[in-house]
Amino acid sequence: MDTRTVEQRSKNMSVIPHENTKLEILVAKYLFAHGFRYRKNVKTLPGKPDIVLKKYRTVIFINGCFWHGHEGCSKAHLPKSNIEFWANKIDYNRRRDAEEYDKLCEMGWNVITVWGCELSKNLFNETMDTVVSRINNNLKQSDK
Secondary structure, eight states: OOSSOHHHHHHHHHTSOSSSOHHHHHHHHHHHHTTOOOEESOTTSTTOOSEEEGGGTEEEEEEOHHHHTOTTOGGGOOOSSSHHHHHHHHHHHHHHHHHHHHHHHHTTOEEEEEEGGGGSTTTHHHHHHHHHHHHHHHHHHHHO
């Protein structure tokens, strides 16, 4: 059972940002500073990727660990109230993500997923180095 009324929960959920989150902005600024040019939240692609690097045929999703059910992550635990709702919601999000990623791959896009926990202060540079390496490898492979 949820501890909030339907109206309270709806109001709480409505203020959670879906675009231009702090993590998306951090990743975008890092990429821009390293010479990458991109588009954000391209509606014509499945899943409306957070960052689209057309030149590299690469899309990047910056996923919140809770909302997208990051397995093995401490931030991805279910709330203690309304457990069935949250389990179904997160399961749906995971299935939808997988379908969208598959569609993008079929369209020839390389998909990179960056998890919120990977962008903590102590992991940020390592994570972004890996992202940049994957982007550059995608370009090299497409040149072949």
